[in-house]
Amino acid sequence: MDLRLFNTxxxxxxxxxxxxxxxxxxxxxxxTVYGYAHIGNLRSFxxxxxxxxxxxxxxxxVKQVMNITDIDxxxxxKSADEGVPLSEIANRYEDVLxxxxxxxxxxxxxxxxxxxxxxxxxxxxxxxxxxxxxxxPASDGIYFEVAxxxxxGALARLDLNAETESRVEGAADKKSPRDFAxxxxxTAEDGENVFDASFGRGRPGWHxxxxxxxxxxxxxxxxxxxxxxxLIFPHHTNEIAQSEAATGKPFVKQWVHTExxxxxxxxxxxxxxNMFTLKEIVEKGISPAAFRYWVLGAHYRAKANFTWEGLQxxxxxxxxxxxxxxxxxxxxxxxxxxxxxxxVTDDLDTPxxxxxxxxxxxxxxxxxxxxxxxxxxxxxxxxLGFVPHVDVVIPNxxxxxxxxxxxxxxxKNWAESDRIRDEINALGWDVLDTDKGTEVxxxx
Ligand SMILES: [Zn+2]
Numbered sequence: 192m193d194l195r196l197f198n199t200x201x202x203x204x205x206x207x208x209x210x211x212x213x214x215x216x217x218x219x220x221x222x223t224v225y226g227y228a229h230i231g232n233l234r235s236f237x238x239x240x241x242x243x244x245x246x247x248x249x250x251x252x253v254k255q256v257m258n259i260t261d262i263d264x265x266x267x268x269k270s271a272d273e274g275v276p277l278s279e280i281a282n283r284y285e286d287v288l289x290x291x292x293x294x295x296x297x298x299x300x301x302x303x304x305x306x307x308x309x310x311x312x313x314x315x316x317x318x319x320x321x322x323x324x325x326x327x328p329a330s331d332g333i334y335f336e337v338a339x340x341x342x343x344g345a346l347a348r349l350d351l352n353a354e355t356e357s358r359v360e361g362a363a364d365k366k367s368p369r370d371f372a373x374x375x376x377x378t379a380e381d382g383e384n385v386f387d388a389s390f391g392r393g394r395p396g397w398h399x400x401x402x403x404x405x406x407x408x409x410x411x412x413x414x415x416x417x418x419x420x421x422l423i424f425p426h427h428t429n430e431i432a433q434s435e436a437a438t439g440k441p442f443v444k445q446w447v448h449t450e451x452x453x454x455x456x457x458x459x460x461x462x463x464x465n466m467f468t469l470k471e472i473v474e475k476g477i478s479p480a481a482f483r484y485w486v487l488g489a490h491y492r493a494k495a496n497f498t499w500e501g502l503q504x505x506x507x508x509x510x511x512x513x514x515x516x517x518x519x520x521x522x523x524x525x526x527x528x529x530x531x532x533x534x535v536t537d538d539l540d541t542p543x544x545x546x547x548x549x550x551x552x553x554x555x556x557x558x559x560x561x562x563x564x565x566x567x568x569x570x571x572x573x574x575l576g577f578v579p580h581v582d583v584v585i586p587n588x589x590x591x592x593x594x595x596x597x598x599x600x601x602x603k604n605w606a607e608s609d610r611i612r613d614e615i616n617a618l619g620w621d622v623l624d625t626d627k628g629t630e631v632x633x634x635x
Contacts, residue, residue, distance in 0.1 A: 192249050194536045196415070197492060199423060199446040200346050204538055207445060209414045215246050216254045217415035218405040218443075219300070220422055223260040224284035225269050228291055229466035230482065230497070231452040231459040235419045237483055238449040238491040238539070240297040242417065244572045245535045255300040256408045258401060259285055261307050262394055267384055277384050281305070290601045291469045294479040294628055296574045304404045306395065312403040313395045314388045316437055317373045321390060325436040326373055329362040333374040333390055336366055340432040343369075346446060347424035371429050372396040398429040402442075406434065416443040420450055421458075449491045459497065472502065473598050476591070479628070480576050481506035487541040487573060509575060515552035516567070516580040521560025523568045527551050535572050544573065576628075585631060589620055593629050596622075600629075 194207040209215045219239045246253050261281035270277045320326035325339050376393040377385045434442040451458040454465045485505035489495040534544045551565050570577040592615050599607040612622045620631040
């Protein structure tokens with residue numbers, strides 16, 4: 192079955208036509224690793240995961256790349272403040288992110304390039320842009336000349352005749368306020384974090400990182416590129432300008448953007464200081480799977496309003512839905528399967544897919560075994576961690592200990608994690624660490 196996706200570039204929902212037969216090559220802008228991801232970021236990673244799982248469900252193979260930005264101003268500042276190398280900051284928060292992704296049952300992309308491992312490719316790209324007259328040196332770095340770009344701002348529907356954006360950064364001697372840095376020349380604040388290039392020692396700008404990593408892993412034209420809506424301008428706009436100037440080819444066929452998580456009418460963000468992390472949610476007794484259920488309850492292109500009541504409601508709903516799974520697994524109901532595939536391949540309509548899961552759960556004409564098989568089939572996309580229901584009731588105090596231990600593990604507090612495991616053991620349960628998180632079994 193074909194996948195229909197809303198394309199930010201054309202403003203229309205389109206059939207996906209991959210460039211390489213049934214293989215879909217897609218790139219996700221990953222995090223800058225200098226702090227905890229907030230749940231707005233995590234929503235966007237869950238949306239990427241739903242896209243990947245839907246493609247696989249529909250029979251495509253997927254080549255999936257998510258980058259890690261491991262060098263930037265904020266990271267360099269944090270490394271100087273803490274007096275530790277940049278790589279230590281990067282490794283620490285990359286580990287935290289990977290733990291979050293695993294807790295959320297997100298399939299980890301096979302390719303996770305780090306910016307500092309791709310500096311060579313960035314330099315080659317910038318040399319080409321300089322040679323062909325798209326880039327020029329200014330006092331503090333190499334800039335891309337936006338006026339030379341064809342259709343600049345099409346993705347963000349920028350009105351280039353209107354006032355230029357208020358946030359103008361970079362050298363006073365750049366040719367236009369819209370020109371952006373491809374390379375920043377070394378300054379004392381950068382310390383050891385410097386790379387040699389034919390056009391001067393320094394480090395890459397943020398936008399060039401993604402162009403270089405995406406094209407080196409996936410080729411000059413990608414099937415799909417995703418990110419949060421906040422990346423449409425300037426990040427993705429600038430990725431398109433520099434990549435297409437360098438190759439003369441379209442950079443991306445389908446642009447997919449996930450909306451914000453809102454808190455009291457404002458977007459959740461580090462700068463507004465209204466963010467929550469997965470750790471904070473787990474500490475309030477909400478499981479990562481319940482958070483995932485909550486995310487799927489809103490379409491990825493709609494804003495999601497964060498409330499604790501909403502999360503609590505999602506947790507209750509997920510537990511009730513999972514109670515409809517039986518111990519025996521029968522045959523997947525083809526009619527429901529067809530309807531499910533139609534919904535998820537229609538621009539990833541997860542709210543209606545969840546509603547269909549409930550319809551299956553409540554369908555008295557289905558046997559328990561067939562119901563179970565059908566819900567497990569849906570879970571290949573939903574990723575809620577359904578398992579055939581075994582009649583063992585885990586007491587609440589054990590459940591709470593499991594959550595506390597997962598939190599300790601997320602924060603790498605191994606001593607606390609071991610202490611809680613011993614406590615669970617002492618209460619008569621064995622602890623198993625699986626891909627899906629912590630599980631317990633009653634001791635014989
Ligand atoms: Zn990016």
